[in-house]
Amino acid sequence: MKLTPLLWFIVGVAGYCLATAAVLFFYPDNPAQMNWQDREAFNAKIIHRLQASDSTPHRIKQEALIARLGSPDITEAYQHNNQVYQLLYYRTHRKAADGITTADECTALLFIDRQLSAIGDSAIARYQEWQPHAGIVE
Template identity: 65%
Template sequence: MKFKTLLWFAAGVVLYFVSTFAILRFYPDDPTQMNWQDRESFNAKVIQRLDLKQPLAQDALINRLGSPDITEAFVLNNQVYQLLYYRTHRKAADGITTADECTALLFINRQLTAIGDDATKHYLEQQPHAGSID
């Protein structure tokens, strides 16, 4: 009798782990369905794992994180510079997302080239000055 109970218990534990694995594996996180706290945390975790040595297309990142919170762009010498900001930490509870609450990701011709302060610095260094002609 104890063996049968133990067998059912073990089968239940195995079923629990298999179903948990299946849910996590086949139902990925959807940032559009998250509340703002979960989305911030999700964005921070995904961005933290990015490796500039591995090529990453802009579309792949947007598919993973959803639309950026703030976007800036310009074209210089036939290269498209896009700075995408994803909110990763809140500074003020004012309901407005600002660049200082985000992590910047720089894409040149839709390929990730810099993250964080380096992305912002490189973007600003390359950005044409107002009124200048390319």
Template identity: 60%
Template sequence: MPLSDNTIKPKPLVSWLRHNRVAVFIGALALYALLTLLVLLYYPDDVEQMSWVDREVFNHKVISSYQLSDNLTQQQVIERLGSPDITAAVKVDNQIYQLLYYRTHRSAPDGITTADECTALLFKNRLLVAIGDDATAQYQAVSRAP
């Protein structure tokens, strides 16, 4: 009398997975890296949802990447960084100068943002013309002019 085979035979996919564990691991790792990259590239940072610490780091990183030769508009900067922490504006000889301050470092944990805790961006007719201390100096010179 022949003995019956009571062993359960694995399905072809399960068998393949067991024999190719390294390939499965590498594939899963590649899929994870691809999904992470897609999120980083296509999911924009929302500055309104960031903690103040994260926002300072974000502002510093973005502003330090700006070059005056990039011809950035005020709208582009606001779309990327959100609303400024402090603003000032003056109109001189039909030219509009706007100074936007974005907090990039905290010097006193008092809950109040001051200009010395920010990096200034100067716009002339809504085009970025100066960054940092140079922006503040240019704005003060223009706003004092008769």
């Protein structure tokens, strides 16, 4: 049986779609292997998705987010009233081409007892609310 050019085209498109689907499902993005521009865009995309959903923050565990985004660029933490507050900064935009990542080039994620509690400026504000009291026994 001889295949017509149209049939070859359909077979080719189907093969391309299958190969693309296999790559997307079996080779997930790995932030550790990305260059800094790709990782920055990847971080911004994932964090933007988190911000877009109002109900998401309280369901996200720290381990799951670190598994998805990789290690944070900057980390701060303290313990207060038997709760652990961790502020993880992921770089999402570059301000200066100096090779140094600073907090103002990152988006902050606040975890309280390893549960995502706030994102962005509100995460920093909530973290700093209790930080002056950290280490003081009441």
